[in-house]
Amino acid sequence: MAAKEQGKPLAPANSYHPRSDEEEVIVSSHIKLYQRKYVMCCGCVSALFLIIAVTAIVLGFTVFHVQGPRMKMNDVTIQRLEITNGTLRSDTNVTLLADVSIKNPNVASFKYGNTTTRVYYNGKEVGQGRAPAGVAKARRTMRMNVTVDIVPGEILVVPGFKMEVLSLKLTVSTYTRIQGKVKILMVNKNVVVELNCTMTYNFASKGIEREDCKQRVSL
Template identity: 45%
Template sequence: MNGITVTKLELINGTTPKLGSKVTVRAHVSVKNPNIASFKYRNTTTTLYYYGKVVGDARGHAGRAKPHRTVRMNITIDIIMDRLLASPNLVADASSGTLTMSSYSRIGGRINVLNIIKRHVTVKMNCSMTVDIFSQAIQAQKWKRKVDL
């Protein structure tokens, strides 16, 4: 994850999001394909969690990752503010200026090695990140991935 941009965020007293407002997060993501096989993937799904509760989801478009190349994409996540505001941890996190969130992405597709070997593949990624609310910068992030052939 290269960075995020938060749009349409309305704050009360500069710290707490306004009830009923819609928040959109645009994540700038780079995915490197270090393999010798190209990976043609279908539409992707990403779910955003805050303290284990689903607060947003996104859909990504289908595409292709060429061998030894990096694919850059923008993912737009719509956050369900009522769920986020229902968390008892939000006020403390907002006061500190950081939010710790996690996400789960599932990407299904097919690999192709020289038109000889073709296999279905599912890539699952878990990410935890700490985001600075005011600068919209990622302070820390950890990724785990699993590939099912």
């Protein structure tokens, strides 16, 4: 009787129940959906980084690319030039006024130090002048006057000066140098602009008759 009353043995707790085909399909679809979302997320992130990189490169070569300011000699006026019998008075300094413009094509201001202008006659330096430091605003053109004192004692000893003065014309060369910085975002770029001009001044018209300028920019 005892043997008959004994119950059936219980199934082990960790017994394996095989999944049905329906359960396998559901799990497989969840895995594929997760993989699809993961791939889409990675693709979106990669595309975003690519767009940022391309935009940065384009801006670096266009808007944020530092360009050299353009300098131009607009006009030159010679004052206090007194000639008697074809001779320049040696007791009075001659003043040369140079009208110079600086065009800044950058999206940031161009801050520059003192501007130096030297005047040469037949290769000999006969005068030098300076203009104070300043700022050329972004994409603007700024004009300034540079005053150069020419010492008669220096120019009188240069061969050919008297003959040229008698013709009421004077050919001189000028060298102007500007050094400054352009700051775009967190980058400071040193800029040096040099302008060499050769011009013929007409005493009768009191203006430049012929001019040839060449600019050099160092970044």
